[in-house]
Amino acid sequence: MQVPDLKMSEKEKKILDAAIAVISEKGFSAASTSEIARQAGVAEGTIFRYFKTKKDILRGILIHLGNVIAEPLVVYGLKKILYQDGREDLRAGIKLVLKDRMAIIDAVFPMLRIVITEAMYHEDIRQILYDKIISRAVEVFEEYHLEMVEKGLMKKEIDAVVAGRSILANLVLFFVYRNLFGPMIQLDDYDRELDQVIDAIMHGIAIPAVGDKK
Amino acid sequence: MQVPDLKMSEKEKKILDAAIAVISEKGFSAASTSEIARQAGVAEGTIFRYFKTKKDILRGILIHLGNVIAEPLVVYGLKKILYQDGREDLRAGIKLVLKDRMAIIDAVFPMLRIVITEAMYHEDIRQILYDKIISRAVEVFEEYHLEMVEKGLMKKEIDAVVAGRSILANLVLFFVYRNLFGPMIQLDDYDRELDQVIDAIMHGIAIPAVGDKK
DNA sequence: TTCAAAAATGAGTGATTACTCACTCAACAA
DNA sequence: TTGTTGAGTGAGTAATCACTCATTTTTGAA
Numbered sequence: 001m002q003v004p005d006l007k008m009s010e011k012e013k014k015i016l017d018a019a020i021a022v023i024s025e026k027g028f029s030a031a032s033t034s035e036i037a038r039q040a041g042v043a044e045g046t047i048f049r050y051f052k053t054k055k056d057i058l059r060g061i062l063i064h065l066g067n068v069i070a071e072p073l074v075v076y077g078l079k080k081i082l083y084q085d086g087r088e089d090l091r092a093g094i095k096l097v098l099k100d101r102m103a104i105i106d107a108v109f110p111m112l113r114i115v116i117t118e119a120m121y122h123e124d125i126r127q128i129l130y131d132k133i134i135s136r137a138v139e140v141f142e143e144y145h146l147e148m149v150e151k152g153l154m155k156k157e158i159d160a161v162v163a164g165r166s167i168l169a170n171l172v173l174f175f176v177y178r179n180l181f182g183p184m185i186q187l188d189d190y191d192r193e194l195d196q197v198i199d200a201i202m203h204g205i206a207i208p209a210v211g212d213k214k
Numbered sequence: 215m216q217v218p219d220l221k222m223s224e225k226e227k228k229i230l231d232a233a234i235a236v237i238s239e240k241g242f243s244a245a246s247t248s249e250i251a252r253q254a255g256v257a258e259g260t261i262f263r264y265f266k267t268k269k270d271i272l273r274g275i276l277i278h279l280g281n282v283i284a285e286p287l288v289v290y291g292l293k294k295i296l297y298q299d300g301r302e303d304l305r306a307g308i309k310l311v312l313k314d315r316m317a318i319i320d321a322v323f324p325m326l327r328i329v330i331t332e333a334m335y336h337e338d339i340r341q342i343l344y345d346k347i348i349s350r351a352v353e354v355f356e357e358y359h360l361e362m363v364e365k366g367l368m369k370k371e372i373d374a375v376v377a378g379r380s381i382l383a384n385l386v387l388f389f390v391y392r393n394l395f396g397p398m399i400q401l402d403d404y405d406r407e408l409d410q411v412i413d414a415i416m417h418g419i420a421i422p423a424v425g426d427k428k
Numbered sequence: 429t430t431c432a433a434a435a436a437t438g439a440g441t442g443a444t445t446a447c448t449c450a451c452t453c454a455a456c457a458a
Numbered sequence: 459t460t461g462t463t464g465a466g467t468g469a470g471t472a473a474t475c476a477c478t479c480a481t482t483t484t485t486g487a488a
Contacts, residue, residue: 027241029244117334119394120394121239121331126394126395153420155421157413158414159402159407162410166384169380169384169387170383172383174379180334184341197380199369199418202418204415204416206417
């Protein structure tokens, strides 16, 4: 996925694209500015006209992710589910959105990999990640969750954060299992497994005691 | 958490401990052998008597994780749940085990962070991770899952892999949310949130349709 | 106590790093 | 045509890197 324009010169876009590619391949520390320059087709000095330091390139990637990618990844499509009433519609809607998100994650994975990795090591990166993406995602999901509780489709006993995290968690590990460990395992039928994942998210993995209502 | 002995000289242990500390702090590429040596209290040359290359140190950490840490992280305590019959016992057992796992993850987090990060970038590391830890974990959980299905406590419609992944996923994101983003958020009561997480794992976040049995 | 083998050392090596800066040159104004 | 500007350049710089190896220190059997 290419970096779209946004008050950004052609050169700057080229450099960011190259930086994402190289850093995602080797990791931030192992990626050299000389290789980024080569990949971008500019002189090494040019990079430092647009980014004061190498770390500024990382910040640029992160801000870009927040501005351009976070919105479709988090918000887009939720409304589609939000205004369904039937339970089967809900399930189908969730499936659609999850499939869609899998595709988006796939497309922006290089960028995500960089951000996730660096967030594990640097509190300042984590702070930006939280401010630009996570807090916004929580906000959006809280609204959605409230709507679902009012419709009697989601449990009010489970907080929005826990519920949202459960969805995200299952989605992420589904992705990791398929895309990172895919070569090592015998992959099940995608749709069948996704159905099970949704089942686990919606109704859990345990059999409820007889007579239990919730 | 310190590296325990296992056919390992005092020096080698010291170097591994220092390597884990330094690499976990800065990342593998940014960690220098000179700093690892300083932290270990040995000369830089000594490191290369025990590890042929820097990458061998990483391999050493990974193998150590597989040999010593994976077992308690994955297997230990499952039997405690396995031989409970009551449903409330099951819930309490899961809670105990999850709490215990949170503590273990906390203790080995430096090591985990290194392995997870490098696994994201290198297929060969991923392969070792799969062979030494994941495949073993799947094996253990499959046995547990089968037992639970036979007791009528877990759904047979959801595969062991999906069910186990759901538990792991919720546990991991619970940890990440609390320990990495803890400073940025207002933390709920730990036990209350953990109860909700278990609820989400066991019975899902959606309200089942009236008349539904599973 | 003696001495050979093993372990440990740290200065040295060539390669690579992020970053600088004196310079080039295309584009436009006067 | 001449002068001015600033984006773009890439050789240069000091620092740092992983790794080597000649030398010193430690060890333990005789």
